[in-house]
Amino acid sequence: MPHVVTGNCSDCRFTDCVLVCPVACFHGDDQRMYIDPVACVDCAACIPACPVQAISEIADLSEDQRMWIDINAEKSSSTPVIRSKQTPLPGAEERRAALGFS
Structure with missing residues (x-):
């Protein structure tokens, strides 16, 4: 798996990544996004x-x-593909600020 979604995605679920993905390898649940290791073509656009x-x-x-390698592989096989930008989770902006990004 060339890329993985790590813990920073938890509780914010920004979906800007899906807009630049050429192969629709992103999957998501109600808390975060995951990358399908089979579909990812290692383009790094995300x-x-x-x-x-x-x-990363x-x-x-x-x-x-x-640990995120296995989590992404497991969860991407059981969650739906996300192909379009969605509204971030409530509190996402506060989480982004707490992580040190503005």
């Missing part, structure tokens, strides 16, 4: 699109973040 820097290449993950 990385700068994320307003909370929640998307696997090679850039720290050891304590590597």
Whole structure:
């Protein structure tokens, strides 16, 4: 899996990433987004699109973040594909500010 969505996406669920994805590899539930490891073509267009820097290449993950590889693989197979921008979760802007992004 070339890219994964990490914990920064939790409780905000900005979907700017889906707008730049050429293969619709993003899936989501009511709390966050996930990347399908089979569909992702490693284009990296989603990385700068994320307003909370929640998307990383696997090679850039720290050891304590590597759990996101399995979480994305598992959850993307059981959640719907998200192909269009959606309204962020209530409190998303506050979460973004708490993470240090404006």
